[in-house]
Structures are given as C-alpha cells and as structure tokens.
Amino acid sequence: MDWLWHGRAWLFGDDIPNDEGIMPLRMCRQQIYDAVVLAQACFEQVRPEFADQVRPRDIVVAGRNFGYGNPHIQGFLGLKGAGVGVVAESMSRGPLRACINAGVPLLLHPGITSVVQDGDPIEVDFETGRLTNLRSSVSVQCDPMPAVMREIVAAGGGIAHMKQRLSALP
C-alpha cells in the first residue's frame, strides 16, 4: 500500500461525534454497511457539501475527541467509502478501533489543527508520520501508524484482514 497521500485538508473542530456528526444515526438504524452508500451521507449535518466535493486521498483534519460516542461502524465505513484518511488531535479508544477496523488510515497529533487551514493542500505519510502543509510549507512530525494498524488498513479493514490471516493459519 502507498502510504504517502496528497490531498485537500477538510478541517473540523473539536468534539465531532460519530453519530449525527460523521454519520447520521439513521444509517445505523437502517443497518447500512455499504461504504459507498454511507459515503454519500458523511458529515451531512456538520458539513453538507463534503460528500459531493470530497476526493479520494483527501485528508480529514479534526480536533480533539474526534468521532466520540458509540463507535458504530457506519461513520468510519463512510470515511472509508469516501476514500479519505484522518489526522486528528485525539480520539478515544472505541472510535480509534472502529476507524482502523473500517480500514481508514489514521494519525493522532495534538495541535495539528493549528498548522492546517481548511482547503490547504497537504501531504501525509502515514508510515513515517510526517505531515507537510504544501501551502505554508510547515512540516510536522506525528507518531507514525503502528505496524499492526497498517497491516489491517493495508488489507482493507478488519474483515478483509481476518480473511487473509485465516488463510495463513495452519
């Protein structure tokens, strides 16, 4: 997998919830698991233009506590469907696991929203953790994605990884 991404930064503030933030809760109630369908509803309540304008390999740059609340998989599957990666100031345990399980690459770095403005072109290396703002030329070193998480994201998410892993087991 190519871990070096170039894309537009989509900037979000602190405390964007998973339900009714990343994804309308109705998509959970309707038990929708199709990432392409879910992508059409991503950030509907907080950023209605996102679904139409986002391009694969764009980066969601979010504040603290991104995706908090019940870690329903729909929100993160929606991000997967949109083809984006995430760089956030912080995420709690449940959403972080859901993000990796959906196959969305992720970096966490406190202070990241102060070096990126909405719409900036940025370059993110999820393997080394280096993020560069191509507008301002400011570069930031984040903790890289741990190998285990990259293994799952590279496989395409938790379920795809499981299938690979099972075929390798004796």
Add this chain to the structure above:
Amino acid sequence: MGMTLSQKILARTGGKREVAVGDVIWVEPDLFQLHDLVLPHYLDTLKSYGIDNIRYPERCVVFADHEVPAQTVRVAAIKRQFRNQLADYGITQFHSEGNHGISHQAIVEQGYVLPGMLVVSVDTHVTTLGCVGALAPPINYEAIQALAMGEIWLKVPDTLKVVLTGKPRPGVYSRDIAQHVIARLGPERCDYKVIEFTGPAVRDMNMDMRMTLCNVTVDVGAKSGIIAADEVTATYLRSRARASFELLQGDPDAVYAGVVEIDLGELEPMVAVPPRPDKVVGLSSVAGIKVDQVYIGSCAGGRMEDLRAAAEVLRGRRVHPDVRMIVIPTSQEIYVRASEEGLLRDIAAAGAVVGAPSCGPCYGNLAPLADGEVCIGTGTTNIPGRMGSAQASIYLSNAAVAAASAVAGCITAPDSLAKEG
C-alpha cells in the same frame, strides 16, 4: 525496567518477554466472554463469510443475560436457534436460564476468571473482571474477527494507580467510592488507561466492592480497572477456580502514568445526575427530587452488599404508593443467597417487585421509563434513553439511598427516614 500488572498480562498473551507502554501488539485472550444478545448475530455473520470454525471454542463462555426469560416470540426464536449455532461452532460453556447471571458477575462467580488472565468481551462493563486481577477490556464488532482468529490487537496501556486509604463512614458503600473516583479522575485522565486500585482500604474490600470499583472505570473511558490478587482474592476463588492460579503482581519498579490518593473517610453518599455517570454530586444537593421508579440491580449494583443495604432500609417500611420499585439480583447465585438470608422476603414484603437475574431495566427492555419520569437506582449509566424514554431522568446512587428514596417518594438519605416509618 519493571512492568505493571497489565503489561505482564499483555506480554504473556502476546508471546513476548516484555512490552512497553504504547506498543500495539497481537494477543491471544484467555477467555472470550459472550452473551446471547449479540452472539447469535456474530455467529451468523461468520457463517455469511463462509467461516465455519472459531479458533478456540473452549475459551468461550456464554451467558443468558440481556433478556431472561425471553419477553417476545422473536427473542424466544433467537434463543432456540442459538443452541444449534453454539453446537455448530463447538461452544459448550453456555450458562442459560437458571444457571446464569449478568455475564460480568456470573463469569467470576463460576470460577472462569483467574488472576493474570486476559478476557475480552462484547459488553462494555466487562472491566468488572479486574476484581480478581484479570485484565478485561471491552471490544465491539471486532469480536467477530477475534473469535475467528483467536487473537486481537491491543495497545499496551498506561496505568494510573489509585491508592485508597481511610475507612468509609457508615452509609458510604462501594458505589459511592466508585462514583467519587470516576468523578474525581474524569475522562481526560482515564482515556485508554488501566486504573489500578491499591492501598490499605482496597485490602479491606470484599469481592462485591472490588467488582463495583472495577465496573465503573469504563464509564470514564478507561481500558479497564484492575486490583492485583491478594488473600481476599485467593479466599474468594478457593472453592470456585476452575484451574490453578498465581497471585500475579506488577513489578515494584513498574512505571505508572500517575498516582492519586483518596481518603475514603472524607466521602459522603454520592449521586450521579443526568446526563453522565461521572457527573457526580453529594446526596444533599439532590435530596427532595420526586421519583417514579427505583431500581436496584445491574452489574454495578445488585450484589449482596446492595441487597443487604436495601433490605435493611426497607425492613418494617413500605414503598411509597406513587413509586414502582424493581429489585433484580445480579446472578442466580446471589438470588439464592439473598433468599436464604431473608433479604428478598424483606424487600418483597415492603412492596418491591423482585425479578429474575438479567440486565433488564439497565438495558431498557424491562420496566422502561416514560417521558418525564425520574428513576434513582444502581444501574450502570444514566445517559438519556438508557432506561426507556430519552425524556426520562436517571440518577445513580448506592442501594440504601435508592431504597430510602423508594420509601419517601423522593431522593432521600436513609438516616432521614422516620423511625419505623
């Protein structure tokens, strides 16, 4: 460098000599704690992927707990089919109606969980299992993969050491201590960490109290709560343990993310007010709020400590005519012991409804609250909608305060009830 108890458990289950905080590793849990609410769907999902085997069926322990007995034909049909699904996947350790309890309680009582084990569960309050020195983080949908592969990735957590000292005053129970601790620590400090309770006051605590302490840690985002095994643990497990065990401890030179000391002698009964379990105030500031329902039960509060406290308040008194009081022992074992001690007789004679062990009201499928209603009780959480209507208000307290409130019809301290009232 020394390792914490949690590091040692993760190193062993990850097949490594040592692990450092922040490492992300694959581990093989010793037990998978499961229940009949979600496991049918998970096994169906595995089947739909063409996966006909799980790696370690002998490590799976399953309880009937969320809806016991079945309340609808739909659930009855799921339960009927469930036995075939379990047989298909070779899972034999199934504790069904009558040999059951809320899974976090019953799995400990039945001697599956031993000091130093790693247990994962699809249910959040599995952190309770830290009471015997096991590390027990909750997982969600990934349980499907974890069952198939017999392994899961975990990040080696920091540990926050909470040293409890002093003697609680009369009328202060483990629930008050637990609520005080999570309110004092808060989610920012607990996120992704293990909360390890230690100190002289912990050594004096019985298993009921230890369960309550470890139970609530998940409500502030901790990975788990844990209490290193000691003589109390060894005594509790002596007649229960299904295998031999050691009293595993962290190294003396292990590094902790922080140390917080709390003197239990300073505490008063604590009440969590809507909308979050860590929004905790002293009892006096909510006294007088009218209540419609009182609930004693759940994995956070239907144990002997709670039932004894409730029975003592209710003995010789009556539940207020405008209040419904529901009491649900956490497991079948507790139900039997409470009935032998006469506690259930005293509780029922006072006009409370005593139900079969299940998650029941705390899952919202039994005795749901209507719009605008107020409930006080020992459930796990008070987020809106947890016990029925999202327009109802839930207060969390110890069982004595809950019982006194049932008698008075409003939130009340037990010692302010009239004698022989």
